[in-house]
Structures are given as C-alpha cells and as structure tokens.
Amino acid sequence: MASTNSHLAFQVKRSIPELVVPAKPTPHEVKKLSDIDDQESMRFQVPVIWFYRNNSSNNPSMEEKDPVKVIREALGKALVYYYPLAGRLIEDRNKKLMVNCNGQGVLFIEANADVTFDQLGHTIQPPSPFLNEFLYNVPGSDGILGCPLILIQVTRLLCGGFILALRLNHTMCDGSGLCLFMNTLAEMAKGAQHPTIPPVWERELLNARNPPRITRIHHEFPQETTDDHRELDDDLDLTNMVQFPFFLNSNQIRVIRNHLPPHLRSNCTRFELITACLWRCRTLALNLDPEEVVQISGVVNGRGKNSNKGLNLPVGYYGNAFAYPSAVSKAGILCRNPLGYAVELVKKAKSEMDEEYIRSVADLMVIRGRPPFKITKRHLVVSDLTRSGLDKIDFGWGLPRHAGVAMGFPPISFFMNYKVGGEDGVVMPIWLPLFSVERFRQEVKKMTIEDPDMHEITEARHVRLTSML
Known part of the structure; x- marks a missing residue:
C-alpha cells in the first residue's frame, strides 16, 4: 500500500x-x-x-x-x-x-x-x-x-x-x-x-419492456423495499470508517494467482482474481458472524458485441449500460475456504450478465419503483476502470500520469491503473471501519507473500472443501 x-x-x-x-x-x-x-x-x-x-x-x-x-x-x-x-x-x-x-x-x-x-x-x-x-x-x-x-x-x-x-x-x-x-x-x-x-x-x-418482467435473480437489490427505498445497516457508521489506497503491483497479482488451483490459475481474469481476493480479505477483516451473508457485486459493461452477451448498442451510445450481478456467500464459508472458492463465485456471478440480465434490471426498476442497491458493510460493489480508456485522454500535451475516479464510496471501490517505483499495478480506494484496517493489511500480506509449500496445501484444501459443498 x-x-x-x-x-x-x-x-x-x-x-x-x-x-x-x-x-x-x-x-x-x-x-x-x-x-x-x-x-x-x-x-x-x-x-x-x-x-x-x-x-x-x-x-x-x-x-x-x-x-x-x-x-x-x-x-x-x-x-x-x-x-x-x-x-x-x-x-x-x-x-x-x-x-x-x-x-x-x-x-x-x-x-x-x-x-x-x-x-x-x-x-x-x-x-x-x-x-x-x-x-x-x-x-x-x-x-x-x-x-x-x-x-x-x-x-x-x-x-x-x-x-x-x-x-x-x-x-x-x-x-x-x-x-x-x-x-x-x-x-x-x-x-x-x-x-x-x-x-x-x-x-x-x-427502457423496460412492455409488459415488464423480472426474469433473473438480483441479489444486488433489496428483496423488499421500505417506504423510503433504503435498506441501511444500523452498523454502517460512516464516522468510524476510513478510506485508504490499496495497491497491488504486477508481481503481487502473480503471487495471488498462484494461490489458485491449476484449473482456475489459467482460467481467471485479473478482475475476477482481484475482486475475489478483495472480497475474502475484506470479509476476514470485518470479523463478521460466520452465519452472516456477504456479497460482492461486480460492474459488468453491457456494450459487448457478442449477440448472446452484449446489448449491441450503437457505438456512440454514452448512457449507462451496465449491471452489477452479485456473488453471495455466508461469511464463515467464504473465510474458511481458499481463494479459489471466492473466484468461482465471482466467475459465476459475472457469467450471468447478458442482454436478458440487464433487461431484467430495467424491468425491475419499473416494477419495484427504482430500489437502490443494498447499502450495508456486508455488500461491496467493485468497478474495473483499468480498461475504460480514461488514462488515454490526450489534449495535445501527452497522456496523463494518472487518471481515474478520485475517490471511492463506502459501498463502492474502483480498480484503476497505477505505477509505483516504475512498476505497473492496480490501485483501488477502500473504505473500512478503522478497527478493521490493520487486519485487512495483514490478510492481504498473507496473499501476496510467495510460499510454494502453501500452494500445495491450498490446492489440496480446495479439492477437499469443494467436494464437501
């Protein structure tokens, strides 16, 4: 960091x-x-x-x-x-x-x-x-x-x-x-x-279809809404939360990837890997009741050209065209399992995003009166801006040294390109309760220190625990 x-x-x-x-x-x-x-x-x-x-x-x-x-x-x-x-x-x-x-x-x-x-x-x-x-x-x-x-x-x-x-x-x-x-x-x-x-x-x-119809499960939104459309945790006390930069260089990302079993190591995007690592380390840092449900929602762009996945929007469309499907787990299960468990959940949630998913979101907005996403400390939304092109804007004086969203929000973190000491990496602003910050750092440290013996143990645990689920 x-x-x-x-x-x-x-x-x-x-x-x-x-x-x-x-x-x-x-x-x-x-x-x-x-x-x-x-x-x-x-x-x-x-x-x-x-x-x-x-x-x-x-x-x-x-x-x-x-x-x-x-x-x-x-x-x-x-x-x-x-x-x-x-x-x-x-x-x-x-x-x-x-x-x-x-x-x-x-x-x-x-x-x-x-x-x-x-x-x-x-x-x-x-x-x-x-x-x-x-x-x-x-x-x-x-x-x-x-x-x-x-x-x-x-x-x-x-x-x-x-x-x-x-x-x-x-x-x-x-x-x-x-x-x-x-x-x-x-x-x-x-x-x-x-x-x-x-x-x-x-x-x-x-826009929503006529008639609107919710055809997918949307964990990112409250199942039932109150009169003021809010589902706030009374333990989401912003006065006790701090924001800090979380940086992973390319070598640390490689080490985190080595914690995965072979079949995931070669079949996992950087976004999926970092999202899963952040989710697991953050959950461990919060020290939640093992039975509490935690979730992470990853923003997925709907502009893909694939007819089965994307919306085939006109090239110059500049409105919002994304959804954020959620991965969900009990805190105890997420923390006891190796990183591969979280990666598989994130990959599954991401795979749900297609044209039908975003159409279902639009219909949900109309049917249920535009509910917000869940705002609790057990729910984090992540958005990957590393390929957004924000750092490619040139007004004639060359490319920016850094570009991106200037801050995170308590329920939202953004992944952005950043360079430290000449080494490329990803930086993300993180919000956490003050008492959780040091444990978060320690959990990240465990994931980013090379330990060959640990990889064999991780793979064995992954096979054993997966077979039990």
Whole structure:
C-alpha cells in the first residue's frame, strides 16, 4: 500500500466559476433517460481526475498554449454534439428523470496552484487528499435536479503541467460514456471540427419492456423495499470508517494467482482474481458472524458485441449500460475456504450478465419503483476502470500520469491503473471501519507473500472443501 505526501502545503487560486455553453445553437427539447440511467443508485456525483506533466517538448505546437484556454474553448465545441450535458435534469410526476436541453451550460473553473507535479508525489493516487483543492464544490451545484450536470476545474501547476478534475452526474453517463465525451473534448482541443465517434442518445433502447418482467435473480437489490427505498445497516457508521489506497503491483497479482488451483490459475481474469481476493480479505477483516451473508457485486459493461452477451448498442451510445450481478456467500464459508472458492463465485456471478440480465434490471426498476442497491458493510460493489480508456485522454500535451475516479464510496471501490517505483499495478480506494484496517493489511500480506509449500496445501484444501459443498 503506497504512502502519500499528505503533509504537503500549497495554495490554489481560482477564478469565479463560469458557465460554458455550446459554441453553436443546439436543440431545445426534453429527453427522457433510460430505465437503466434512472436508478436511485445512480443519483450521485462522481469525481474524476486527470494529472498531466509538462510534456510540451514532445509536441512543440502546444508549447505556447494555455491548457485552461484550450480546454475551455474545446468544451464549448464538444457541447454542440453532447448538448444534453449542457442541460438540467427534471422529473415528471412519476419521478422519471428527463433532461431539459436548455443549453444553460456546464460549470468551469480556472485555477492556479503554487506546486509542481513532482511535489505532489503519490498524492495523485486515489483517494486524493487534495481533491477539494483541485475540484471546488461550487455552492448549490451538487444537487441532482436543476443543477449543472458537469463541473470542470482546470488547474495550472508551476512546472507547466496541469490537472483536470471533473464532477459528473452519474445518471447521464457511465465510464464508457464519459470516455466518449472526453475523447471528443480532447479531439476538439487538438483542432478537430467533428468527433471521430458521433454521440448517440437513443436512451429508449434500455427502457423496460412492455409488459415488464423480472426474469433473473438480483441479489444486488433489496428483496423488499421500505417506504423510503433504503435498506441501511444500523452498523454502517460512516464516522468510524476510513478510506485508504490499496495497491497491488504486477508481481503481487502473480503471487495471488498462484494461490489458485491449476484449473482456475489459467482460467481467471485479473478482475475476477482481484475482486475475489478483495472480497475474502475484506470479509476476514470485518470479523463478521460466520452465519452472516456477504456479497460482492461486480460492474459488468453491457456494450459487448457478442449477440448472446452484449446489448449491441450503437457505438456512440454514452448512457449507462451496465449491471452489477452479485456473488453471495455466508461469511464463515467464504473465510474458511481458499481463494479459489471466492473466484468461482465471482466467475459465476459475472457469467450471468447478458442482454436478458440487464433487461431484467430495467424491468425491475419499473416494477419495484427504482430500489437502490443494498447499502450495508456486508455488500461491496467493485468497478474495473483499468480498461475504460480514461488514462488515454490526450489534449495535445501527452497522456496523463494518472487518471481515474478520485475517490471511492463506502459501498463502492474502483480498480484503476497505477505505477509505483516504475512498476505497473492496480490501485483501488477502500473504505473500512478503522478497527478493521490493520487486519485487512495483514490478510492481504498473507496473499501476496510467495510460499510454494502453501500452494500445495491450498490446492489440496480446495479439492477437499469443494467436494464437501
């Protein structure tokens, strides 16, 4: 787990926030969100951040250009194509979300920080201790209805580098959709007149069927809803929870994989492996009653081209198009079994995701009134952003040193690419009760220390325990 330079002190001077509107007139209309967009669990703001070194020497044409001015101008051009993002959310009488495409614009902040990129060190990894400095929360801007759908702050650094931080209303886009918008913004910054991939709205493609019908088991949602649609644990005390970065380098991931029996070792994705390891170590750290049920939900993108698995959505579709099927186990069984048991559960849950699954989610939203996912300390949602393309956004000054969601949330953790000491790996912000953090570290340490003798024991235990289930 990498350390941070949280004692660093610097000042950020910001200009008055302004609204950037589309550079040309755009349609004034009302557009409905899909029933996948319009989930109670999507009604929150996601902070995303990009860190750029001063790489202008690699592209002399950008050397004299100001990133703030370039990105501000490009934003107006990009909003001509993504004009719903310049609108405001409203509800109909059934609380169905719609976008009033009124062209009011997105919030933009120009800023300067008296710090260099190198001084920031590992504070660029999530959760960023300086997020509030690089993404100012404009008072009254962080609501869901009637507020700007995007807020952007571009901060110049003393060294010539810059930071772009963005806050997105999640109901409008998922990670893939945000990447489509950001790639268009980057293309405009480099002089393009039109996006390579034109945006596609067509949110009706992910509306509930008529009649709606729930055809799959959805452990990620409460089985029954209360009047206020919440299923909160009274032991989910945020005042006693802390957030910290959890980093695994490529060698540690290899060692974790070696804990698996041969048939899983070669047939397990990195996402499945890390998700299973995180789930097991986190459950052990929480020291739960063995009979308590724990679950982990993995976000699975529905944009696959395979007709049996994917939704075959248009290439430029930028709405939410994912579901998060759950793996479920009693805490005691999960903790007593070797890692392979958790991997098999995660693989099985992931395999359930297909077109029918996401259609069933949309129908469930309509039938059961948009219930949120379960919010308990026994339920974790993980989202893999390592292949999202967020770290491929180039405004003309080269690729970012790091890019991704700037923080986790108590029920959600994001996997992101990160490099420590020149070694590639995956970093994820984790929330845990304070008393569980050290045990979590110890459980991870057990999984990431090479021990050949332990592998033989693990394989034997896996065969024995699997045969007992």
